[in-house]
Amino acid sequence: MTYKVDPAADRQYIEEFRRQPIGHHSPGLMRLLTVMRQDPSGRQVILICRKPFREWVLGEMPASRADPIAIESGPVFTSREEAEWEVFRRRWQKLTGEAINLPYRE
Secondary structure (H helix, E strand, O other): OOOOHHHHHHHHHHHHHHHOOOOOOOOHHHHHHHHOOOOOOOOOOEEEEEOOOOOEEEEOOOOOOOOOOOOOOOOOOOOHHHHHHHHHHHHHHHHHHOOOOOOOOO
C-alpha cells in the first residue's frame, strides 16, 4: 500500500522541513519526502547545482528521460537549504493544491 499525502495530517511536517531541510528528519517527514520525490508522470521538480557550493537553480525532469531537463533561469539560490525549501514548496503544491506562503527562514 502506497502512502498518500494527507494535507491536514502532514501539514505538521512543513515547519520541521523549513527549519532543517538537510539532515536528520522525523519518521513522519521522511515518509512525506519519500512520496514527494516520486511522481508517476515522471515530471519532477529538481535541484540543479550551477556552481558547486555557491549557486543552485530549479529544473524539471521530462516525462521521457530521453528529452532534456528544463532548467529555469531564475531564481538563483546561493543557499542549498533555501533551494531545497523551494523544491519542497513546489512539490507540496503539486500534491495538495495548497501553496505554502512562507519564506525559507524569517
